[in-house]
Amino acid sequence: MGSALSGLADGAKGGSVPPSRTCLGDLPEGCITSILKFLDPPEICRFACLNRAFRDASSADVVWEPKLPPNYRFLVERVLGEDPRCMGKREIFPRLCRPNRFDGGTKEALLDKITGSMCVAVSSKALKITGIDDRRYWNHIPSEESR
DSSP states (O other): OHHHHHHHHHHHTTOOOOOOOOOGGGSOHHHHHHHHTTSOHHHHHHHHTTOHHHHHHHTOHHHHGGGSOTTHHHHIIIIIOSOGGGSOHHHHHHHHHSOEEETTTTEEEEEOTTTOOEEEEEOGGGOOOTTOOOGGGGOOOOOTTOO
16 A cells, blocks of 8 residues: 555656555465365355455365365265375365265265255165065166156
8 A cells, every 4th residue: 555655746746656556465375275265165266266366265175175075084084085185175175065875876975155065865676674584575666757
């Protein structure tokens, strides 16, 4: 702020130094990262569209790690079938937010973008009842009413 005022004073004396203008891109990346950590993922993506400084700060692992569930490493290995050490947190988040089938397509998991909680769907073919070995209870009869 002071430099802008001194620039105006120099211009009044006949100097050719224009006043400097500050903008959002002048904020340090660490400051922007600290702000983005407290936002929801959709808000982070909207801020990333503002300028290069926000885009660079939004791709930091520090921003995305709190948005992932505590067991995200296990989920990446089990659901995505990949090594989490080879992926960035920003890459892991959208991949977990998509419906991912695993265990031969009998289970599906996805991460809620806002709450960060996992949703898991288990098909009837993946269910097992222990204690009853009678095959009469285990016939799969498809019907048009079931999904």
